[in-house]
Amino acid sequence: MSTSASGTKWPKTVPPLTPAQLAAREAWYVIWLERYHNHSVLDRFNTGFPASLPLPANCRTLNIGPGIDQKLGTEEIGRQEYHVLELREEFCKRLTELLPADRVHLGNIEQRQAFPDGSFDRVIAIHVLEHLPNLPAALDEISRLLTPDGVLDVVLPCEGGFVYSLARRVSSKRLFEKEFKMSYDPIIRSEHVSQLWEVEEELFKRFRVDTARHYPFRVPTDAINIFVGYRMKKNA
8 A cells, every 4th residue: 555645545445335336337337338428529528639639650559448439439540559458348349349359458457467568659548547446556557558758648537626526417427316216426436536636646746748638618727627638748
């Protein structure tokens, strides 16, 4: 266990869920990804921001936690050697419908992967880092996998901010509670284990910001924005 300068202890203990809550959470993943995600103006930023950035030459990309397919749609996959690392085996099976099987990898970025050091020119993590109980280990592994000049493209929710919390209440929370007739609060506490400032604290220890964009307002204030996107490079 380690403690950050601000007092955050890693790895975090994830709040436990009841069997009914676990079943609802797993069902919700699929419902959200298939029915709702990537079908709104808000979600277009999630994939659109990384896809708008220039690709490194002869780019070899690793997308961490792409889910089913919603994080691939805007990527120019034909212009890069595109790999995905996904935690759920059933999602990996779906991803092989979109990518060659040898580019779909089952694994947890919080653990060491089989790739050699410096295997990728670019790593993408869209709405992933806030979920990781052992975020420092994951970021160390990402750093290992990147080439010295590689880039990390991340999109994060402004977790803990007023506008983001309000947006959740009128979107995912409302839809979940209508679908499952139970509170969404324990589910999201077990999923978003870190607030934005905690994720940024660990990111900035290892990476420097090359490009930043807040959404929907360009003003770099987390309280009034819903998402923030970064292109980052490894610290010297």
